[in-house]
Amino acid sequence: MTESTVQALAQRARQASYVLALTKRSDKDAALHAMADSLQSRATQILDANEADVKAQEDAGAPPALIDRLRLTADRVDSMAGGLRDLAALPDPVGEVVRGHTAPSGVELRQVRVPFGVVGIIYEGRPNVTADAAGICLKSGNAVLLRGSSSAIESNTAIVDAIRSALDEAGLPADAVQLVGGGREAVGELMRARGLVDVLIPRGGADLIKRVVTESTVPVIETGVGNCHVYVDADADLDVAERIVVNSKVQRPSVCNAAESLLVHEAVAADFLPRVVKALSAEGVTVHGDEGVRRACPDVVPATDDDFAAEYLSLDISAKTVGSLDEAVEHIRTFGSGHTEAIVTRSQESARRFTAAVDAAAVVVNASTRFTDGAEFGFGAEIGISTQKLHARGPMGLPEMTSTKYVVTGDGQVRS
C-alpha cells in the first residue's frame, strides 16, 4: 500500500465517521447484530481463509504458540459473534452528559461524550481482535482502520468482508470498518496520517508499542506492557500472600497483568520465601532471586537487573527482599511499567501509603494483579489496557473510546 492508498482509506473512514457520529444507538445495535449474523453465516469462508493462513505459517515453520493464536474454530467464530451481540447490549457512551451547569451569564453548558472520529488499531496475532475492535469502534461511533498481522491477512480479510457486508445491509457505511493491508511501511503511513486519523492504539509487544509512541505524529494510546510487582509487606497474612503471588504469576503467565516480580519485606523473608518458592516451583515457575532471597532459598537462580526489568510473560519471576515499604516503592519506580502493582498487608497504614506512593494504572491491595481487566472491572468490553497517563489509564472500555465536546446554549449572550 502506498502512502496515498492509506490516506485514501483514512479519508473514506473520515467520511464514514461523519455518518456514525449522527447514528442513533438502535441503528448501531442493529448493525452489531447484523455483523454477528454475517460472521456466523460466513463461518465456512472464514474458517477456509484461516486454514490458508495457518498452513502458510506452518509451512514457514512458525512456532506453535503463534499458530495457536492464529487458529480459528467454529467455536471461536461463534464467540466473536457473541462478543458483538454483547456489545449491542451495553449502554451507548456517545451522548452521555459528563457534566453541566448554567454559567453566571445564563449560558447553559453541557460536556457531552462524542466519538473520536477515526481510530487506527495496530495489532498482532489473533484474528478475533478484528471483530472485537470493529465492534467496539462501531458502538462508540468511531470509524476504524484495522492493521492486523500479515500472518492473519486471509482470516482478517474474510472477517472484514463479512462485517462490511453486514454494515451495508444495515444501512451504515461499509467504510466504517476497513483493513489496512500492505507491508511494514503501511504502519508508518498510518502513523503519519495526522489530521485524518484521530488516535492510534497499538496492541502488541513492547517493540511495536515503542515504535509507535516514538514515530507517530497521530496521538497514541499506549497499551499493554506490564512489569507488575507483588510486594509482601512485613504485616502480610502469609497464607493470603502465597495465594496471591502464585495466582498473579501462574493463572495466565502470557498476559500483561501477570506478576513478573516479587518483593518481600526482610521481616518476613525467612518465613515466607521458602514456602512461596516451593509453591511456585510446584507450578513450574523459575524464581530469579537477589542475594536476600538466596539467603533464605540458596537454590534459587541468581537475578540480575535484566531480570528485574524483564516482562517475562512466561513461568519466570524475579524476586528481591526489601528493608521497607519505601524501598519497595523505590524499586517499583525504577523497574515498574506503570501497569499494576500489588501489596499484601494487614496494615491499614501500609496499604494507604503504598496506594498513594505507587504511580500505576492500578494499585491492588490484597488481591491478584490479574484483576486489572475490563471484564473483572465490569466494563463489558475492553480494547486494551492503557499504561499512559493521558486520556485513559488502565482497562479501556467504551467511554474511553470517546472524546467530549462542550455544547453551550444561550439566548443571545455576548461578553462584555
Added chain:
Amino acid sequence: MTESTVQALAQRARQASYVLALTKRSDKDAALHAMADSLQSRATQILDANEADVKAQEDAGAPPALIDRLRLTADRVDSMAGGLRDLAALPDPVGEVVRGHTAPSGVELRQVRVPFGVVGIIYEGRPNVTADAAGICLKSGNAVLLRGSSSAIESNTAIVDAIRSALDEAGLPADAVQLVGGGREAVGELMRARGLVDVLIPRGGADLIKRVVTESTVPVIETGVGNCHVYVDADADLDVAERIVVNSKVQRPSVCNAAESLLVHEAVAADFLPRVVKALSAEGVTVHGDEGVRRACPDVVPATDDDFAAEYLSLDISAKTVGSLDEAVEHIRTFGSGHTEAIVTRSQESARRFTAAVDAAAVVVNASTRFTDGAEFGFGAEIGISTQKLHARGPMGLPEMTSTKYVVTGDGQVRS
C-alpha cells in the same frame, strides 16, 4: 543548556513530584499563599528585572504589542499574587473519586484522580503565565518545567526565584517549579524527555504548536489555535445575530476564541449582510467576502481560500454565503480548527443538527464564541484551551491537569 542539563532538571522535577503527590491540600494551599506573599514582597526586584527585559526588547526594536505583553507593573504583580490566592481557594482535584463500585469478585474498585507527575509548559510573551502555570501545577500536585520566551528571561527568573524561595519556606521542594533556560535547542531536549516528563503543553502560536506536536516524543496537549466560525442560519433572529457576530469578532480580536469567519445562509444574506458589514466596519473590521457576500455588499474585499484558512487574530473577518446548514458544516469541516463554532438560529432542528454534526471543542448556540473560556465556564483556573480530542478538550481547569489511577482493594481474592 545541554541535553544532560534539561534531563537533570527533569530528574529533579521527578523527585519533587513524588513529594507533591503525597502532599495534602492544606500544605499546597499554604504554599500558594506563601508564593503570593513572596511575589509581592519581591515586587521591586521583579519589576527591575522586567525593566531590563523591556529595555532589551526596545533596544532590539521589538514591536509595541510584544513590549506590551512583556511589561509588568505593580498592579500586574498584585494580580499574579491574587491568582495564586484564588487557586488556594479552589477544590483539590487530587483524590477525587471519579467512579467506583464493588466487582462481582468482591474487590472494591475506585478510580481516583492523581497528578500527572512532571508537566512541561512551553509559552511565549507574558511573564504572568509563569506564576499562573506554577500555581496551577502545584495545586494539581504536578512538578513543572517552565519554558518561557527568552525575551522574558530576567522577569521569569525573578518570578521563579520568588516562588522557589516560598516553596522552600513552606516546606515543599523548590524543584517543584523550575525554569528551563538555554536556546531554542532546549525546547527540543524537553520534547525528547520521554519517561522524565509526563506531558508537554505548548501555549502559543500555530508554528510552536505544530513543531511540538510533530517532534515531541513526550505526550502533548495541543492548545489554543482557533479558526472559529459564526453561522447565521436561515431562521436566525438578525438582531441577535448581529450582536453575536460583532462581539465574537471585536470584543478581543487577538485571542483564540475570537471569530475569524462568518457564514450566512443565502435566505437571509440580502437582509443580514449589509447591516452586519456596516456594524463590523463601524468597529474597524475589514470583511473579506466571497462572491455571494459581494453580491449583497459590493464594497467588501474579495476573499480567497487563504482567508478562510486564516486565524487573523486581528480586526479582519472572512465571510461566505452558504445554501444550507449542511454546507456550513462542510465548510467548517474543511477550514475549522476544532476550537469553537457557533450557530445563530431560532430553529430547534437547526440547533440540534449543528451541535451534533460539528466536531469541535465547543459548539455554541445563540451566544458569542468568546464564551469558550475557563473563567466563563466557571473553572476558576485555566492552563489553556485544548483543541485535541485525547484527554482534555476545551478549556482546561485543574481536573484536566490530572490523570487517574484505579485503587483495587480485596481481602485475598485471586482469579480462577
